[in-house]
Amino acid sequence: MKMKPITTVLYALVIITIAAYAAYFKGWIFANFDSITPKEAYTRLHNDPNLFLLDVRTPEEFAQEHIEGATLIPVQVLSENLSKLEPLKDKTIIVYCRSGNRSVSASRILSNNGFTPLNVTGGINGWKSEGLGVTR
Numbered sequence: 762m763k764m765k766p767i768t769t770v771l772y773a774l775v776i777i778t779i780a781a782y783a784a785y786f787k788g789w790i791f792a793n794f795d796s797i798t799p800k801e802a803y804t805r806l807h808n809d810p811n812l813f814l815l816d817v818r819t820p821e822e823f824a825q826e827h828i829e830g831a832t833l834i835p836v837q838v839l840s841e842n843l844s845k846l847e848p849l850k851d852k853t854i855i856v857y858c859r860s861g862n863r864s865v866s867a868s869r870i871l872s873n874n875g876f877t878p879l880n881v882t883g884g885i886n887g888w889k890s891e892g893l894g895v896t897r
Contacts, residue, residue, distance in 0.1 A: 794868040796880040799888040802855050805879075806830070813846075813854045815878075817867040818885075822859060826895040828888060831857075836867045843874055850875055857881040857888070 797805070806812055816827050817836040827833070834842050836858070846854070854876055858864040861884045868878040881887065889895060 794872045794878045794880055796868075796882045797855075798882055799891045799893055802857070802879070802881045802888070803891075803893050806855065809853075811852050813849050813852050815846075815854050815856045815867070816885075817856060817858050817863050826885070826897050828857065828885065829894070829896045836863045836870075839867050839870050843870075846871075846876065853877045853879055855879045855881060858884045860884045860886050 806814060814828060814831045816823055816831040816833045817839060818827075818833070819835055820833065823831075823833045834845065854871060856864045856867050856871065856878045857880075858867070861880065861882050864880045864884060868880040871878040883890070885895065
């Protein structure tokens with residue numbers, strides 16, 4: 762009979778662990794960077810010349826569509842290509858992907874290496890859902 766309370770506690774711990782893991786990878790907890798909405802990103806990109814727009818999707822995704830002015834460095838090779846971004850350490854880097862997951866990972870990499878990233882929540886999907894244009 763004493764196993765049931767222990768099982769309940771273990772299930773609760775598993776659920777809490779999974780929720781914490783998901784929140785971490787969404788950038789909701791322990792984020793060392795800020796996130797902005799697509800509309801905020803659009804406004805800042807058009808009003809602040811000290812910004813750099815980074816697309817961290819795949820080359821295939823980028824070729825299909827991207828936000829005008831974006832530079833592509835896929836998140837899978839970002840760590841190996843940080844030297845390309847070194848001249849941008851004094852700029853804020855707006856980072857986006859398809860839905861906002863890969864850009865969280867990329868923003869962590871950038872922040873851990875002395876850059877100032879801003880993650881676009883919802884990625885290019887959020888951008889398009891706000892009625893903002895993309896280049897094809």
